[in-house]
Amino acid sequence: MPATDTIAAIATPPGRGGIGVVRVSGGDLTTLMHGVLGRVPVPRLATVATFRDAHGAPLDAGLVLYFPAPHSYTGESVLELQGHGGPAVLRLVLARCVELGARIAQPGEFTKRAFLNGKLDLVEAESVADLIEAATGTAARAAARSLSGAFSQEVNALVSALIDLRMYTEATLDFPEEDIEFLRAGGVASKFAAIGARVATALARARTGALLRAGLTVVLVGRPNVGKSSLLNCWSGEEAAIVTPIAGTTRDTVERQVELAGIPLTIIDTAGLREAADEVERIGIERTWAAVARADLALVLVDARATDDALDPEDAALLARLPATLPRIVVHNKTDLAAVPPTVVTRHDDGTPRRHVWLSAKSGAGMPLLEAEVRAVTGATAVGEDVFLARERHVAALLDAQRHLDAAAAHLRSQPPPVELFAEELYGAQQALAAITGEFTADDLLGAIFSRFCIGK
Secondary structure (H helix, E strand, O other): OOOOOOEEEEOOOOOOEEEEEEEEEEOOOHHHHHHHHOOOOOOOOOEEEEEEOOOOOEEEEEEEEEEOOOOOOOOOEEEEEEEEEOHHHHHHHHHHHHHOOOEEOOOOHHHHHHHHOOOOOHHHHHHHHHHHHOOOHHHHHHHHHHHOOHHHHHHHHHHHHHHHHHHHHHHHHHOHHHHHHHHHHOOHHHHHHHHHHHHHHHHHHHHHHHHHHHOEEEEEEEOOOOOHHHHHHHHHOOOOOOOOOOOOOOOOOEEEEEEEOOEEEEEEEOOOOOOOOOHHHHHHHHHHHHHHHOOOEEEEEEEHHHOOOOOOHHHHHHHHHOOOOOOEEEEEEOHHHHOOOOEEEEEEEOOEEEEEEEOOOOOOOOHHHHHHHHHHHHOOOOOOOOOOOOOHHHHHHHHHHHHHHHHHHHHHHOOOOOHHHHHHHHHHHHHHHHHHHOOOOOHHHHHHHHOOOOOOO
């Protein structure tokens, strides 16, 4: 249980608006409510009230909502003062709450108290921030599913299945001469296989959810005048970058956000790579390589008129300079000028199989082919209605559970199986999964998670 000191914060975004909310949470709010409102409001009923200063003068007027503990968002008594959305008046109301004993809440402290009071598990708490920060409608729906408990229910069901299997397995330790018979009689192998399959499915969904949350960064690289800016404009549906026949037009990176199968993509147009003609172009090229370093995928643009069965030596050298671990697709642009149809093939550049896409950024012909390849290379498959928003720590925990299950499977195949070691790996998998919902969570992890929340949430 957290400390029951009273916290307060402005819960609406900075700036002016029609409505502004000051939220308060704590143990006993009676003194504070009498000081601000002159009364204790009727629980869970919106009523009109005047918010007053220490001398009884009005600060603002609006609606008040009171949720006595434990039936509130945080599990403590919560008061919401909904007044006018001006920064000055909200600061006055907040200052009055502080005068009456509240302190300013830390980022995410309301939701952290909800977690510590058992109102939310850690996945649901994280989903609050993810829902606020969702970059696409698909991400928002997935975050809402996680907030409703879909991900937690899946994890809890796996934990329960592991506990049941552990109970039966560890019971066999009391009968060492009959270990194998106990395992066979209880159908341990089939139950274990079912758990492994469910963990693999949850991991696949979590990976998609993590991609949906974090998005992908795609960098466009190539020599000058191969159509990088035209591709950015075509993909984003706006004139985001200047397009001219003059080499070196793009001197700085230009970014635009698009949506691909529900996945948020950041597309980065970069300066053409060549020997810099001046200092400004040199800086632009340095920024190109900086964008490459943080990208999830590189689209290497070449001129469709200048390539046949082999890449131009300069284009091949550019491919070779990219980080070895960075996925890349070669895009042959300007098929409208080369009089060739859009297509996709796999070619072996320097013995390495690589996907090549022919398209026209000017006309848009072949763009669906490129989008399909981007999805295939990055794993950004179409997001279904069963996907939940996930974080990297969730994926890491599921991978840890999968490693424990792989080790357990190896023990189960041994003759005779070492039941003690098998049971220990089941316990390790259970611990890894329980960390997702916060059953076993270090305080420093909680601090890192909630510090990224909005103040007032």
